[in-house]
Structures are given as structure tokens and as C-alpha cells.
Amino acid sequence: MDSRKLRARVERLTDLLAAPDVVAQVREVANREQHSAEQLADAIMADPALAVRVLRVVNSGFFNFPQPITTISHALVMLGTDVVKALVLTAPVFDLFSRVKGLWLHSLAVARASGALAEALGYRDPEELSLAGLLHDVGKAVLADEAPLAVRQVQSLVQQQKMPISAAEQQVLGFTHADVGVWLLQRWNVPVKLTAPVGGHHQLSTVREYADRAAIVHVADVLARAKAIGDPGDQLLPAIEAEAWEALRLTMDHAATAFDALDALIDELAQGPKEPVWTERRVS
Amino acid sequence: MPAVRIDQIQVGQVLERPVTNASGIVLMRSGTALTPALIERLRDLGFTELPIRALPTQGADGEAAAVEARFRGHEHNPLMMQLREMLVRRSAEAAGG
Numbered sequence: 001m002d003s004r005k006l007r008a009r010v011e012r013l014t015d016l017l018a019a020p021d022v023v024a025q026v027r028e029v030a031n032r033e034q035h036s037a038e039q040l041a042d043a044i045m046a047d048p049a050l051a052v053r054v055l056r057v058v059n060s061g062f063f064n065f066p067q068p069i070t071t072i073s074h075a076l077v078m079l080g081t082d083v084v085k086a087l088v089l090t091a092p093v094f095d096l097f098s099r100v101k102g103l104w105l106h107s108l109a110v111a112r113a114s115g116a117l118a119e120a121l122g123y124r125d126p127e128e129l130s131l132a133g134l135l136h137d138v139g140k141a142v143l144a145d146e147a148p149l150a151v152r153q154v155q156s157l158v159q160q161q162k163m164p165i166s167a168a169e170q171q172v173l174g175f176t177h178a179d180v181g182v183w184l185l186q187r188w189n190v191p192v193k194l195t196a197p198v199g200g201h202h203q204l205s206t207v208r209e210y211a212d213r214a215a216i217v218h219v220a221d222v223l224a225r226a227k228a229i230g231d232p233g234d235q236l237l238p239a240i241e242a243e244a245w246e247a248l249r250l251t252m253d254h255a256a257t258a259f260d261a262l263d264a265l266i267d268e269l270a271q272g273p274k275e276p277v278w279t280e281r282r283v284s
Numbered sequence: 285m286p287a288v289r290i291d292q293i294q295v296g297q298v299l300e301r302p303v304t305n306a307s308g309i310v311l312m313r314s315g316t317a318l319t320p321a322l323i324e325r326l327r328d329l330g331f332t333e334l335p336i337r338a339l340p341t342q343g344a345d346g347e348a349a350a351v352e353a354r355f356r357g358h359e360h361n362p363l364m365m366q367l368r369e370m371l372v373r374r375s376a377e378a379a380g381g
Contacts, residue, residue, distance in 0.1 A: 033357060098307065105308050220371045226354060226367060227315055228302075237354050239361050252366055 003174045007183055009146050014187040022047040026088050027189070027271050030081065035166065040081060041072045044088055051175030053091040054084065061268060062111035062134045063127055064261065067083070079127045082191065086131055089188045096141035102231025103141060105269075107134050108260055109229035113220035114197075116261035120254045121216075129216055132197040139198070140165075140233060142184055158234045165233040166202045178202055204244055215244035223255065227262045288336040290327050291321070295320055297347040301335040315347040347375035 022044070029035050029043045045051045051072050058075050059068045069075050076084050097104040114133030118126035144151050150172050157168035169176040182199040193210045198215035200207035201221055209216040222240045225232055288297075296317055303312040303326065311329070312322065318334075328333065337346060351371045358364035 102304075102308055105304075105310065223367075226351075226371060228350070228354065229310075230308070237358070237364075239358055239364055240367075242363065245363060252370060255367060255370060256374075258369070263374075263378075266310065266313055270313065 006173065006175075006180075010142055010180055010183050011187050013142065013146060015029055015198065022050055023088060026085065030085055037073065037076045037081065040069050040084070041076060044084070050088065050091060051096070054087045057087055057094050057134075060108070060210075061265065062108050062115075063130055064112060064115060064264070077141065080125060082125070083127045085133050085162065086190050086194055089190050090135065090138075090185070091139065093138055094218050096138075098148075099144045100141055100231075103137060103233070105230030106224060106232045107137055107230070108264060109224035109227065110134070110136055110217065110220045112261045112265050113223045114217050116182065116258045117216050117220055117248075117250075117254055120257045121233075121248060121250075128193060129197075129213060132194050132213060133217050133220050135181065136198050136221065137177060137181070137232065138184060138203050139180030141171075141179055142180050143169075162236065163234070164236050168234075176202065202238075204241055212248060215241075215248050218244055219248070219250065221259065222256050226261060227259065227266075229266065230261060234259040273279050287333040289333050290323065290331055292347065293323055293334060293336060295323070298337045299335060300337040300350075303331070303334060305329075306333060315350060319348070347379070348372045 025046060026040065026043045029039050032039075044054065051095070053070065053108040054072065055075065058079065063079065065078065069078055072084070075087075079087075097107065111130045111133035115126045118129035123129060153172045154165065157163045157171065158165055161168075164169075166176045166178070178199050178201060182195050183196045185198060188214035191211060196207050196210035197214040197217035201217045203216055204211065204214055219240055221232070222238055224230070225237050299314055299316045299318065302310045304310055304315045311328070316322065351368060355364060355368040358368070374378060
């Protein structure tokens with residue numbers, strides 16, 4: 001398929017999915033010079049369905065919190081306004097993940113490993129890295145929805161030629177899931193610190209801003225694949241890029257911390273699916 | 285890679301892939317050595333066959349073999365080999381402890 005045509009389709013999809021009024025309202029409040037968390041929470045809760053979706057993602061297991069987060073105000077405190085705002089903007093896309101078997105699980109694993117690495121490296125906002133990890137393969141979900149025939153061709157190249165999924169996408173489509181993810185998120189004005197890791201997790205040399213964050217998600221992706229959690233679309237383990245490892249000053253201790261987080265995720269999942277927790281009274 | 289009918293599985297055989305439910309949630313990890321109780325539970329959940337490793341191996345050894353297979357092709361990359369060793373060691377420790 002012609003790249004421009006598919007890009008137009010992705011952008012149309014993003015417009016269809018967006019919850020226009022509330023999101024605009026949330027953005028308006030967030031852009032005010034001085035806004036309180038309370039105002040932001042009120043703006044989000046003006047659409048209870050949206051609030052539920054946000055909380056459902058928050059409680060899906062991509063942050064490592066022992067207790068469920070049951071209100072938007074609670075989420076704002078625990079995750080910070082940037083993460084909650086980004087979740088408001090991207091809430092509709094999470095429904096698409098279920099179209100690709102194993103993708104959600106892989107994304108959860110990369111989210112947890114990214115968060116663990118960021119925390120071990122002393123980042124003040126590890127939750128932002130968790131979210132970047134959760135979204136890093138969002139383009140695969142969009143492609144499955146918008147270009148199912150091309151995705152089938154990609155899958156047969158992956159299986160028959162043992163090709164990495166990005167290379168197969170490049171050959172069939174002329175672009176990759178990373179490009180699609182960035183088109184979608186940029187269209188929704190998701191900040192660059194979140195889109196850079198999505199666009200660059202396979203091609204770190206192309207990342208200009210927030211290269212460190214792209215490097216973290218790249219390393220987390222390899223570690224999650226090494227543990228074989230979920231299905232990233234191919235079974236080929238890529239090597240960690242040496243420059244990324246060195247630029248972040250990573251050690252095997254950091255890797256061990258990330259593996260601890262992944263083992264914890266495996267144990268949680270073995271105990272049953274994570275149920276979204278929400279009660280009407282507490283949200284409204 | 286063979287899927288083995290659940291009534292032909294022998295105790296101690298090891299899952300080659302994770303067993304997941306319809307929504308992709310892992311019910312049992314890859315590398316799990318099957319006990320009578322685990323087989324029974326999966327049967328109760330409606331599973332008729334399970335992905336079993338071709339060679340019956342036990343616990344940590346099986347996990348180690350899976351890790352080594354995953355890292356094939358990276359033998360000349362020192363960082364990747366360190367990660368591989370770490371995973372093999374961790375699976376042995378998990379099985380021992």
C-alpha cells in the first residue's frame with residue numbers, strides 16, 4: 001500500500017477515535033499558566049466514560065503499584081499530570097491492542113522493564129518511561145486495524161524468511177510500526193518525550209530529542225523479549241545497541257533490576273488477569 | 285514444538301510456550317514442569333492439548349535450554365552473553381529456591 005494513503009488513513013482513524021470536547025477541555029485546563037490538579041481532575045471527569053478508560057489502563061499492570069488506583073485525583077498524584085494527560089489523549093487506542101494476540105502482554109512487559117530501568121537510573125518520572133514502553137508498539141495495533149492484508153504479508157515474511165518484523169514492514173509497506181505510532185501520537189499532540197521512544201526504539205540513530213528515553217525503551221524491549229513475555233510479532237532477539245548501553249551507563253545490576261520487575265509481572269499474571277477497578281461513586 | 289494431547293502428557297514434561305487464555309493472559313509460564321494437579325486444572329479450563337517441549341527436560345535445565353535457544357546468533361556479543369548467563373543463573377536459582 002502507498003505510504004501516503006495509509007498515513008492518511010491512520011490520521012483519519014485518530015480523528016475518529018478522539019473524544020473531542022473533553023480532550024480539548026482537558027488540554028485547555030492543562031495549558032493554563034496556573035491550574036490545580038483538582039481542575040484537571042474535574043475536566044477529565046466531565047466524561048465519566050473517559051475517566052473509566054483512563055483508570056482501566058492505569059490499573060492494567062503497566063505501573064508497578066501494589067494497590068489499585070480508583071480515582072483520577074489519585075492517579076494525578078501517583079503518576080503526575082503529564083502521564084495522566086497523555087493517557088487522556090491516547091485512551092481510545094488501547095482498545096486496539098486486543099486485535100493482536102500477545103501484543104498487550106509484550107507491551108506490559110516493556111512498560112515494566114522501562115519503568116524499572118528509569119527508576120534504577122534515578123529518573124524523577126519513571127512513570128513516563130513506563131507509559132512510553134506501553135505505547136512503543138502502538139503502531140502494530142493500528143496496522144492490524146487499518147492494513148490487515150499488508151500485516152498478513154508481513155507475518156508470512158517473518159515466519160518464512162525469519163525476518164525481523166520491522167524489516168518485513170519496511171519491505172511490504174515502505175515504513176514501520178514505529179513510524180505509524182509516531183503519526184498517531186503526534187496527531188494527538190502527545191509530547192515528544194513520549195513519542196521519541198515510540199519512533200526510535202528500533203533505530204536509535206534517528207532520534208534527536210530524548211535519545212536517552214528511546215534508549216531505555218530499546219533496552220527494555222530486548223530484555224522483555226529475552227524473557228519471552230508476550231508476542232512482539234517475531235521471535236528474533238535483537239542485540240542491545242552498545243552505544244545505548246554505554247550512553248545510559250547501564251550495568252548488569254540495572255539489567256537484574258529489570259529482570260526482577262519482569263519476574264514480578266509474570267507472577268502477577270499467573271495469579272489471574274488484572275481486573276480494572278472502578279466504582280461509580282468514587283469517580284463521580 | 286508439538287502440541288500434545290492432554291491425556292497423553294506425562295508428569296514432569298515441560299511447557300514449551302506459555303499457556304494463555306483467550307485474552308492472552310498467561311496462565312502458566314513457559315518452562316513450567318507439569319504436575320498432576322496442574323494438568324488437571326488446565327483440563328478443567330477446557331484445554332485439550334498443550335505445547336510440550338520435544339525433549340522432556342526438567343525445570344531449570346529446560347528453562348536454560350530455552351534461554352540459550354533465544355540468544356542463538358549472539359555468541360560473539362559479550363553484553364548479550366552476559367545477559368544470557370544472568371538469565372540462566374536466575375532460572376537455576378528460582379528452581380533451587
